[in-house]
Amino acid sequence: MSLAFAAPAFLWLLATLPIIVLLHFLRSRTRRVEVSALFLWERAREVAARRRRFTPTWSLLLQLLAATLAALALAQPDLRLEGPPDLVVVIDASASMAAVDPEGARMDRAREAVRDLAADAGRVAVVRAGTEPRLAFGFSDDRSALDAALEAFTPADHSADLDRAVALALDLAGEGDAARARVALIGDDPGLERPDVVRIDVGGSGENIGIVGFDLGIQQAFVAVASNAVGPRSVGVEVRQDGALLASADLLVPSGDQASVTFPIDVGSGVVEARLVGLPAADALSLDDVAYAGQRPLQVVVDTDVESVMRALAAVPGVSTRLTGLARTTPADVRVLTGVDPDAAPSGDLILLPSPPAEPEYVGIATWDRADPLLRFVDLREVVVGLAPDGAGPSLDEPGWRVLASSTDLRPVLRWRDDERGRVLQFLVHPRQTDLVFRPAFPTLMANVLERFRGDARVVLGATGDDGEPITVPGPVDVGGRTVSASLLAPQQTRLPGPGPDDRDVVGPLLPVERPTPLAAWLLALAALALVTEWWLWSRGPGATTRRPRSPRRLPRRA
Numbered sequence: 001m002s003l004a005f006a007a008p009a010f011l012w013l014l015a016t017l018p019i020i021v022l023l024h025f026l027r028s029r030t031r032r033v034e035v036s037a038l039f040l041w042e043r044a045r046e047v048a049a050r051r052r053r054f055t056p057t058w059s060l061l062l063q064l065l066a067a068t069l070a071a072l073a074l075a076q077p078d079l080r081l082e083g084p085p086d087l088v089v090v091i092d093a094s095a096s097m098a099a100v101d102p103e104g105a106r107m108d109r110a111r112e113a114v115r116d117l118a119a120d121a122g123r124v125a126v127v128r129a130g131t132e133p134r135l136a137f138g139f140s141d142d143r144s145a146l147d148a149a150l151e152a153f154t155p156a157d158h159s160a161d162l163d164r165a166v167a168l169a170l171d172l173a174g175e176g177d178a179a180r181a182r183v184a185l186i187g188d189d190p191g192l193e194r195p196d197v198v199r200i201d202v203g204g205s206g207e208n209i210g211i212v213g214f215d216l217g218i219q220q221a222f223v224a225v226a227s228n229a230v231g232p233r234s235v236g237v238e239v240r241q242d243g244a245l246l247a248s249a250d251l252l253v254p255s256g257d258q259a260s261v262t263f264p265i266d267v268g269s270g271v272v273e274a275r276l277v278g279l280p281a282a283d284a285l286s287l288d289d290v291a292y293a294g295q296r297p298l299q300v301v302v303d304t305d306v307e308s309v310m311r312a313l314a315a316v317p318g319v320s321t322r323l324t325g326l327a328r329t330t331p332a333d334v335r336v337l338t339g340v341d342p343d344a345a346p347s348g349d350l351i352l353l354p355s356p357p358a359e360p361e362y363v364g365i366a367t368w369d370r371a372d373p374l375l376r377f378v379d380l381r382e383v384v385v386g387l388a389p390d391g392a393g394p395s396l397d398e399p400g401w402r403v404l405a406s407s408t409d410l411r412p413v414l415r416w417r418d419d420e421r422g423r424v425l426q427f428l429v430h431p432r433q434t435d436l437v438f439r440p441a442f443p444t445l446m447a448n449v450l451e452r453f454r455g456d457a458r459v460v461l462g463a464t465g466d467d468g469e470p471i472t473v474p475g476p477v478d479v480g481g482r483t484v485s486a487s488l489l490a491p492q493q494t495r496l497p498g499p500g501p502d503d504r505d506v507v508g509p510l511l512p513v514e515r516p517t518p519l520a521a522w523l524l525a526l527a528a529l530a531l532v533t534e535w536w537l538w539s540r541g542p543g544a545t546t547r548r549p550r551s552p553r554r555l556p557r558r559a
Contacts, residue, residue, distance in 0.1 A: 010074035017064055024060045062534035069527035073520045085182050086139060087121035088169040089114050090197075092162065092187025093130035093470075095461060095493040097155035099188075099284040101204025109202040110186045111150045117184055117198070118146060125172055126150070129165030129187070130157035130470055131462035135172075156287055156472035157462025158490045162189065166197060188497045203499040207280070209235055210288025210494035212258060214274045214487065216295060218315055218447050219266050223274050223291075225251055226258035228495040236277040239263055241270060258491070269297040269318035271476050271485050287461065288494045290474050292485035294457040298450060303327035304338040306353070308437035312446040319450060334453050338430075348422040349453045356430035360386030365413055368405035374416065374425070374448050378441045380405055385413050386433030393428055401426075425449050458485040 091097075091114070097106045118124045124146055126137035137149040166185060173181035183196065188203035213224030227233050232255055238248045247263035271294040279289060295318040302310065302323050313321045313336075327335050328346050337345060339355035365383045369375055387393060387407060396403055396412055405414040417424045431437045459479060463486070465471045466478050471486045478484075488494075 007074065007076045010071055010076075013071035013074065014068060016067055016071075020063050020067060021060065024057075024063070058537055059534055062530045062537070066527045066530040066534070069523045069530065073523035073527065077519045077523075084120060084122045086123045086125070086173070086180055087117055088125045088127060088173045088181050088183045089117065090127045090129050090162070090165045090169045090183065090185045090187075091136075091153060091155075092160050092185075092189060093128045093153070093155045093157050093462070094160035094187075094189070095156050095158070095285065095287045095488050095490060096188055096496050097202075098287055099204065099206050099208065099496055101206035101284055102282075103204045106188055106202045106204060107153070107155055110200075111153075113184075113186050113200045113202065114146075114150060118143065121182070123181075125169075125181075126153070127165050127169045127172075128153070128470075129160045129162050129185075130155075131159055131161065131460070132464065132470070133161060133165035133168050135168070139172075154472045156488075157470060158460035158488060158493070159462070160187070160189065162187070162191070166194065170196070188499075190497065201499055203497050204284075205498060206284030206496055207282055208284040208288070208494060208496050209233055209253060209276065209279060210285060210488070211274055211276060211291040212288070212489055212491040212494050213260065214291040214293050214489065216267055216272060216293045216317070218317065218443070219264060221247065221263045221265050221267070221272065221274070221293075222260065223263070224258055224260040225253050225276065226491050226494045227253040228256060229253075231255050233280070235279060237261055238275050238277055239265060240273045240275065241267065246272070256495075267295065267317050269295045271483075284496060285494065287474065288488045288490070291487040291489055292458065292475060293487075294476070294483070294485040296454055296457055296482070298334060298454055299332045300334045300336065300450075301327040301330045301332040302336040304336075304353070306338070306431050308431045308442065309336060309353070309446075312437075312443040313450075315443050316447045316450050318454075334450065342417070342424055342426060345424070350422060350424045351449065352424060352426040354388070354428060354430055356433055357386070357388045357392075359389065360429075360433050361389055362386050362433075363407040363409055363411075365405055366408040366410075368414070369403075372404060374452060375404060375445065376448055378445045378448070379439075380436070380441060383436045383439065383441070384434060385429040385436065387411055387413070387429055423453065458487060460490070461486055461488050 091110055097110065099106050103109070114126070123139040123141045124137070125135065125139045126149060128134050128136040136153065137146060140146065162185065166183065169183045173183050182198060184198040184200060186200045186202060188201065190201060190203070193199065207229045209225065209227045209229065211223060212226045213222065215222045221239050223237050223239070225235060225237065233253050234250060235253060236248065236250050239246045246265045249261050249263070251259050251261055253259045271292055273290060273292055275290045283289070298319045300313055300319055300321045302313070302321060303325060305323055310321060310323070313319055322330070324330055327337060334349045334351065335346070336351045336353065338353040340352055342352060345352065362384055365380045365385060368378070368380045385407065390409070390411070393411055394401070396406060396410060400419060401415045401417050403412045403415045406412055411428070413428050415426050415428070417426070436442050459471065459477070461472060461474065462470050463479070466480070471477055474487050475485070476483050477486050
């Protein structure tokens with residue numbers, strides 16, 4: 001046991017105690033009394049002055065007590081008593097923790113580990129280490145509430161940011177000599193090793209097959225399946241929409257590898273489900289046995305009938321196209337406008353085509369941004385474009401624009417802008433003055449652009465839903481006011497991290513720590529009580545806090 005002060009400088013206030021005694025001694029205690037003669041009282045006062053002694057009173061003692069308690073409270077004392085430490089538990093919430101191994105369910109083993117650690121701890125807090133770390137259970141010594149929080153704990157996230165979760169736990173616990181709690185990390189990822197964290201590995205040896213990729217393209221669906229089994233595994237793959245079977249196939253997945261299949265299907269809009277069937281009974285994880293992909297319908301208005309553009313738009317699933325001369329004002333998701341200056345165009349998502357120049361200059365495309373998602377699978381090699389005469393078009397470094405493709409003479413051919421007014425894809429070549437429209441690259445480019453305008457129609461497990469909680473169940477969910485699909489699609493989770501190289505399941509008792517007990521609030525309360533008591537005694541009258549003098553002996557009357 002020890003006593004420490006956070007602000008010891010305030011102890012200098014104890015020097016005011018002699019001053020209080022002096023003031024109390026000098027305070028006048030005389031009373032005015034009417035008498036018949038003063039010479040006897042004058043003589044008695046002289047005798048009393050010679051014999052005056054300092055007599056402490058309750059008032060003085062209470063004032064000294066209040067001043068002492070106030071000085072100690074301002075010094076902020078902590079009474080440190082050795083006892084069981086608090087505990088902050090970080091639990092891995094990634095999807096692999098939901099696996100059921102031959103050794104048992106990983107999450108059940110994690111719950112038991114928390115209960116074992118809590119038996120030697122004071123208060124306990126739980127941090128959920130998922131895609132975003134968060135405090136799942138605040139400090140409490142209520143073990144029934146802790147059990148309820150552990151039973152409600154659902155691991156399902158696409159990934160777990162263990163470093164940030166441990167940092168959050170250390171902030172809660174305090175670091176170094178000021179540490180008031182111990183930190184324990186429970187999970188199946190052996191990648192984090194820190195000396196200030198108790199590490200408990202609950203990995204297992206379960207085998208698992210799961211979907212790690214699911215995409216919808218133009219009249220096709222792509223499904224990728226991975227396995228961590230030691231030998232090849234055969235599994236069935238089905239693609240459904242609204243319960244109707246669209247396609248199916250049997251897939252042989254190599255040992256510890258993945259395989260894929262492409263289905264020719266035509267899906268307009270809505271949510272499509274890919275599911276594995278015929279799985280082995282020992283399949284450890286169910287979260288990756290199903291995946292979802294969705295497309296929301298797009299309304300596109302076009303102001304000029306360009307055959308190649310209309311044909312490319314019609315090939316994109318879920319897109320309805322309308323040709324109208326009022327495209328600039330007609331409500332739509334996307335507008336395709338010809339001969340409109342970007343600065344004068346209406347707000348929103350736009351595809352801008354130039355007016356065809358009378359005498360174009362034909363040049364080749366030299367470079368394009370192959371890493372940009374808008375140009376995914378778009379091959380622009382040997383494409384010839386007819387541009388406006390040199391000097392009539394925009395420059396490569398115009399502010400606010402990102403050039404996606406440029407010509408051999410360093411003029412922009414295709415560029416993109418994304419700002420508060422909307423997203424704009426601008427062609428600097430008219431479709432009738434390029435051979436791009438005769439290549440597969442053109443409809444692929446239009447499909448990529450419309451997918452960007454359509455927005456992300458799905459999220460991964462662990463993303464935050466509209467209720468502020470992580471999404472833990474695959475399927476359609478509402479996010480941001482619209483319906484999207486949630487799936488795992490995480491190869492690192494499907495392959496299930498195994499047990500660590502060391503046996504970390506056995507953890508000794510947590511070492512005791514000195515737990516500070518702040519006393520300032522109690523001292524201030526006692527000081528206030530002393531002052532109130534002193535005031536009450538004073539209010540009762542002068543004789544309440546001083547010793548009442550004896551009555552003088554009455555002299556006999558003279559005859």
